[in-house]
Amino acid sequence: MGCGPTTTAGPALELEAALPGAETAVSNADGGPAGVDVTLWTNQGGGHSPQLAGKLAAPLWRWLDAHPRR
Numbered sequence: 001m002g003c004g005p006t007t008t009a010g011p012a013l014e015l016e017a018a019l020p021g022a023e024t025a026v027s028n029a030d031g032g033p034a035g036v037d038v039t040l041w042t043n044q045g046g047g048h049s050p051q052l053a054g055k056l057a058a059p060l061w062r063w064l065d066a067h068p069r070r
Contacts, residue, residue, distance in 0.1 A: 003038050004031030010039070015056045016046045037067055 010026035023045055029038035 001029070001036050001038050002031075002033050003029035003036070006030045007040075013041065013059060015041075015059065016043060017055060019043075019045050039063065 007027040007029055010028055012022035013024040013026060014022040015024045023043060025042045025044055027040045027042070029040075032038055
């Protein structure tokens with residue numbers, strides 16, 4: 001996507017009910033072109049595929065809605 005090699009940490013998210021606290025780290029890629037956002041959510045201590053129901057669905061939908069495909 002043309003972003004640079006550095007990232008900026010965003011606020012951690014509490015998405016996985018089976019894990020205590022805010023277990024999901026957020027990293028935003030720096031230096032991308034205007035209108036491009038690259039964000040990595042890393043579920044620390046959880047399985048490979050978190051449950052898409054419950055706490056994950058709403059923040060995931062908000063992020064997708066704020067970043068429409070062009």
